[in-house]
Amino acid sequence: MNNHLKTCLPRFSLSKKPPSVPPFKKGVLAIPIVPPFETGELGGISKQPRTVSKGWLRNAAGGVAISVLLVGCATSSENNTSQHKMPMAGQAQMQMQMQHLVSMAPYRGYLAAHRNVSRPLNLLGGPVKVSISQPGGGVFVSLPDYRRLDPDVFGQPGMERAFAGTPGIDGVPPMARGVENGHYTRFKHKSPFGDKFIVMKDGMMRLEAVDATATDAATTRDSVKFMASWKDKAGNTYEVRCCKMLASHGVEFPTFGGVVTNHILHGSSRLGTALMPTEYTYLAFWGMGEVRKNGQTLDKPRLIHGMLTEYVRTTGYQLGFDKDITPTRRQFHLMVPPMMPDMAKGGFHKKPVNTGFKLPNGMMLPFWHVMFENLTIQGQRGD
Numbered sequence: 001m002n003n004h005l006k007t008c009l010p011r012f013s014l015s016k017k018p019p020s021v022p023p024f025k026k027g028v029l030a031i032p033i034v035p036p037f038e039t040g041e042l043g044g045i046s047k048q049p050r051t052v053s054k055g056w057l058r059n060a061a062g063g064v065a066i067s068v069l070l071v072g073c074a075t076s077s078e079n080n081t082s083q084h085k086m087p088m089a090g091q092a093q094m095q096m097q098m099q100h101l102v103s104m105a106p107y108r109g110y111l112a113a114h115r116n117v118s119r120p121l122n123l124l125g126g127p128v129k130v131s132i133s134q135p136g137g138g139v140f141v142s143l144p145d146y147r148r149l150d151p152d153v154f155g156q157p158g159m160e161r162a163f164a165g166t167p168g169i170d171g172v173p174p175m176a177r178g179v180e181n182g183h184y185t186r187f188k189h190k191s192p193f194g195d196k197f198i199v200m201k202d203g204m205m206r207l208e209a210v211d212a213t214a215t216d217a218a219t220t221r222d223s224v225k226f227m228a229s230w231k232d233k234a235g236n237t238y239e240v241r242c243c244k245m246l247a248s249h250g251v252e253f254p255t256f257g258g259v260v261t262n263h264i265l266h267g268s269s270r271l272g273t274a275l276m277p278t279e280y281t282y283l284a285f286w287g288m289g290e291v292r293k294n295g296q297t298l299d300k301p302r303l304i305h306g307m308l309t310e311y312v313r314t315t316g317y318q319l320g321f322d323k324d325i326t327p328t329r330r331q332f333h334l335m336v337p338p339m340m341p342d343m344a345k346g347g348f349h350k351k352p353v354n355t356g357f358k359l360p361n362g363m364m365l366p367f368w369h370v371m372f373e374n375l376t377i378q379g380q381r382g383d
């Protein structure tokens with residue numbers, strides 16, 4: 001990987017559990033701690049229901065589904081430099097602090113109570129079926145940036161909020177926060193969450209999802225078929241497909257069977273990274289898919305997360321604080337984080353996404369965080 005980029009990753013839980021394809025096995029993998037903002041964990045994988053294995057994602061049929069949460073961040077080479085100069089004792093202390101912070105992730109007990117459930121209950125009122133599409137137009141592609149810290153989400157020095165869990169993926173530890181005049185300023189490390197972006201053309205997206213299973217569990221009846229593509233100035237086409245696998249349960253926060261509808265995520269919810277604002281989420285999914293360029297698969301399998309939310313951007317397309325949200329507009333976010341599960345050793349290992357897209361400084365963009373806003377949305381409840 002690029003030595004000038006450090007990535008910080010989210011944690012997942014992988015458990016195998018096809019609802020209709022016995023036998024299933026599952027396993028929760030160990031969490032490697034890579035200071036200072038690199039950790040990962042594997043959760044549970046579950047096969048998608050056969051009822052959704054058709055159409056343009058036919059290949060997904062019979063595949064194992066993973067669920068994931070993801071997010072990745074990249075730190076600048078300057079940060080890496082200071083990190084490398086840290087004395088060994090200091091590094092060990094930092095690692096211990098990080099392990100302690102990760103151990104304080106707020107949903108650990110909740111997740112433990114759900115990950116082995118073999119027969120999860122369904123949503124009240126029946127499954128929610130959602131179709132979302134964008135036929136064309138531009139997309140907003142996030143670039144690595146330093147996220148400003150919302151006091152409503154992160155509190156203030158001495159009265160912190162949202163500090164536990166995997167840094168950047170879940171909370172942000174106090175030592176990773178800039179402070180000025182008694183207030184937090186920004187996350188010290190670059191991440192996919194910030195104000196920097198570029199626009200790419202010919203953005204197309206199609207999602208068909210079912211939210212049937214209510215809670216996290218070892219198995220799920222949720223399903224996702226997703227495809228999105230966009231083009232750079234040179235005419236290269238970038239594409240993401242998902243999900244051969246769905247995350248039936250999370251490791252650091254719930255995934256509600258891999259698909260969740262009509263919920264609050266991110267920010268103060270402590271469901272997903274706090275670096276995104278607290279946002280009403282009409283639909284979100286976590287699964288495993290692939291990254292392509294010009295019709296060629298560049299990276300597979302990769303963790304994929306998508307969500308349809310209320311609008312969280314402001315003037316100049318800055319990523320807003322909670323107070324800046326526009327509840328009557330909607331947008332779709334696609335996230336491919338720079339981390340991968342390690343099925344042999346357990347846990348996740350750092351692995352920047354081979355996006356095939358170079359940043360102006362010549363380095364590869366190590367993640368995709370892409371926003372679609374020209375949407376047609378349909379939802380239906382019931383069998």
Ligand SMILES: [Cu+2]
Binds near residue numbers: 266305306307
């Ligand atoms: Cu999200």
